[in-house]
Amino acid sequence: MNVRSATAFHASTGGKVYRVAEVETQRDGGVLTITLNRPDVLNAFDSAMHAAFKEALGEAGDPDVRAVVLTGVGRGFCVGQDLNEFKEVAGDIGGRLRSTYNPNVRALRALEKPVIAAVNGPAAGAGLSLACACDLRLAATSASFVPAFVRIGLVPDTGATYFIARLLGYSRAFEWLCSGRALSAADAHAWGLVAEVVGDGRLLARAADVAATLAALPTRAIGLTKRLLERAGLSSLEDQLELEADLQTEAAQSADFKEGVAAFLEKREPRFSGR
Numbered sequence: 001m002n003v004r005s006a007t008a009f010h011a012s013t014g015g016k017v018y019r020v021a022e023v024e025t026q027r028d029g030g031v032l033t034i035t036l037n038r039p040d041v042l043n044a045f046d047s048a049m050h051a052a053f054k055e056a057l058g059e060a061g062d063p064d065v066r067a068v069v070l071t072g073v074g075r076g077f078c079v080g081q082d083l084n085e086f087k088e089v090a091g092d093i094g095g096r097l098r099s100t101y102n103p104n105v106r107a108l109r110a111l112e113k114p115v116i117a118a119v120n121g122p123a124a125g126a127g128l129s130l131a132c133a134c135d136l137r138l139a140a141t142s143a144s145f146v147p148a149f150v151r152i153g154l155v156p157d158t159g160a161t162y163f164i165a166r167l168l169g170y171s172r173a174f175e176w177l178c179s180g181r182a183l184s185a186a187d188a189h190a191w192g193l194v195a196e197v198v199g200d201g202r203l204l205a206r207a208a209d210v211a212a213t214l215a216a217l218p219t220r221a222i223g224l225t226k227r228l229l230e231r232a233g234l235s236s237l238e239d240q241l242e243l244e245a246d247l248q249t250e251a252a253q254s255a256d257f258k259e260g261v262a263a264f265l266e267k268r269e270p271r272f273s274g275r
Contacts, residue, residue, distance in 0.1 A: 023052035025059055030066035030215035039074025044082035050100040057107040066215035066274045069207045071118040080125025101158040108133050112223025114214040118207035119143040129158035137194040139185040140203040150180040218256035219274035
């Protein structure tokens with residue numbers, strides 16, 4: 001396990017001081033798990049955590065990483081901004097977004113590999129936005145989804161309006177984001193916000209299984225599919241057809257395409273390398 005920390009908090013035991021990382025990463029084969037680790041504040045983001053998360057996303061860009069799981073330690077997935085940083089004065093919140101949350105959302109979306117959010121508790125505010133920025137969401141039974149922005153007189157940020165409108169449609173997104181009400185895991189599943197709800201004690205194991213399955217697939221084709229889906233809501237049919245043709249040409253040059261064809265002809269299971 002790697003620990004990612006800038007100015008982590010400390011715990012003192014037996015006269016020794018141990019530094020605890022705000023973000024931890026762990027690899028298991030081609031799967032990288034990124035764990036937000038400020039459980040005392042339900043994994044709310046402060047400046048140090050932003051820096052640690054940026055570093056973890058950099059690690060996720062390694063070509064040997066073929067799937068990513070994002071989760072949190074303790075009772076929460078992530079409740080967004082740590083408002084303790086706003087005790088004195090909020091300052092230029094737009095500037096904060098541009099320098100911290102927004103670059104990390106871009107880096108997350110730029111990963112041309114599957115990214116799974118394993119939502120183990122409340123996902124609120126920018127934490128909800130991050131979960132919705134992932135490709136797939138699995139939720140523990142006790143998870144909840146809370147667009148908390150309106151509750152403190154703010155607008156949704158960190159990509160919330162972009163991702164949630166795409167996931168739910170305008171009308172439902174408007175009603176939910178403007179109400180600020182919590183959505184249970186069961187309701188989130190019924191709405192199509194999450195793919196699956198599992199028991200609290202089984203979430204990480206299930207996320208690992210799903211990630212391992214995706215990591216065994218042709219990563220390049222998945223990355224190109226993500227690119228197509230990003231454009232689908234903005235393109236005309238003619239433009240989308242042309243983009244599909246361009247990216248299919250690119251996919252056909254991959255080693256995984258050659259392996260997939262060979263395996264089909266030889267009537268065996270393919271062994272994809274992600275290349």
